Amino acid sequence: MNIEARPYPFALSTEVAALVIIDMQRDFLQPGGFGSALGNDVSQLAKVVEPTQRLLAAARDADLLIVHTREGHRPDLADLAPAKHRRGKASLRIGDRGPMGRILVRGEPGHEIVPELEPLPGEPVVDKPGKGSFYATDLELILRSRGIRTVIMTGVATNVCVETTARQAFLKDYYVVFTRDGTATYTQAEHDGALANIDNYFGEVVSCDDIAACWQPVAMLARSVFTRFCPAR
Numbered sequence: 677m678n679i680e681a682r683p684y685p686f687a688l689s690t691e692v693a694a695l696v697i698i699d700m701q702r703d704f705l706q707p708g709g710f711g712s713a714l715g716n717d718v719s720q721l722a723k724v725v726e727p728t729q730r731l732l733a734a735a736r737d738a739d740l741l742i743v744h745t746r747e748g749h750r751p752d753l754a755d756l757a758p759a760k761h762r763r764g765k766a767s768l769r770i771g772d773r774g775p776m777g778r779i780l781v782r783g784e785p786g787h788e789i790v791p792e793l794e795p796l797p798g799e800p801v802v803d804k805p806g807k808g809s810f811y812a813t814d815l816e817l818i819l820r821s822r823g824i825r826t827v828i829m830t831g832v833a834t835n836v837c838v839e840t841t842a843r844q845a846f847l848k849d850y851y852v853v854f855t856r857d858g859t860a861t862y863t864q865a866e867h868d869g870a871l872a873n874i875d876n877y878f879g880e881v882v883s884c885d886d887i888a889a890c891w892q893p894v895a896m897l898a899r900s901v902f903t904r905f906c907p908a909r
Contacts, residue, residue: 679890681853681882682875688853688890694741694824697728698809698831698838700793701746703786705832708775710786713768716862721832724860725792727884728830731858732793734888741822744795745802745809747837748782755805755812808840816848826851828887830858835870842878852879855887 678685703709704721711718735742749756753771761770770780777784782803795801804813819827827850831838838859842852854874861867875881 679882679886681880686880688826688887690738690740690891692824693826693828694743694819694822695731695735695828696743696745696809697732697793698745698829698841699747700728700789700831701786702776702788702790703780705790706776710770710780713774713779714763720862721860724830724832724858725790727857729792731830731855731884731888734891738891741824742799743802743815743818744789744799745804746787746789747804748780748787749805751781751783807837808844810841810844810848826853828853828855830855830884832859833861834859835861835866839870839873842874846878854879854881855884856881858884
C-alpha cells in the first residue's frame with residue numbers, strides 16, 4: 677500500500693517490515709534520568725508516547741515484527757567508553773546513582789522502558805551500549821533472520837539514537853521509514869534538522885497515523901480469517 681511521505685510517496689509491505697522502537701526508557705523520558713542529568717527538558721519527549729502507542733497497537737494487530745531497544749551499560753561499566761562517560765555534568769554521569777537508580781545501567785529502574793510502551797512477550801528487546809542500535813548488538817541478526825528489508829523507526833532522541841540507527845540501517849541496505857511524530861528530542865531545531873537529514877539522504881519521513889492506517893486492512897483480514905477458522909466457543 678502506498679503512503680504519503682517526504683520526500684515522495686512509497687509502498688510499504690507488512691511482510692518485510694519491522695517496527696523498531698528506540699530507547700523509550702525512563703532514563704530519557706522522565707526527570708531524574710540521564711536526559712535531565714545532561715541539563716535537558718525531558719518533558720519535550722513525552723509527546724511521542726501517545727503517537728507511538730497508536731502505531732505500536734496497529735503493528736501488533738497487523739502481526740509485524742516489533743523490536744524495542746534500550747541504551748545502557750553493564751553494572752561494572754566495562755562497556756562504557758571513556759569519551760561517553762565524560763558527557764554530562766561532573767556531579768552526575770553514567771553509572772552514578774540518581775533518583776531512578778544508577779544512571780543508564782542495565783537492571784536499574786531508569787533503564788526500563790516506560791510502562792505505556794512495555795514490550796509484550798515475544799517482542800525482542802535489544803540492549804545496546806552506544807547510540808546506534810546496530811553497534812555491538814544482535815539487531816541485524818534478528819532482522820535478517822526474519823527477512824526484514826524495511827525498518828520503521830520511532831523513539832528518542834530524534835537527532836541522536838534514532839538518527840544514528842537510521843544512518844546505520846541505510847548503510848546496511850535497509851529501507852528506512854522515519855516517523856516525524858513518533859520521534860522527539862529536546863529542542864525543535866534539533867528535531868527539524870534531523871528530519872531534514874533523513875528525508876534528504878537516508879529515508880522517508882511519515883506520520884505514525886499514516887502508517888497505522890495502511891496496516892488496518894491487513895489487521896482486519898487477519899481477524900476475519902481467525903474468526904472464520906477459530907470461532908468463539
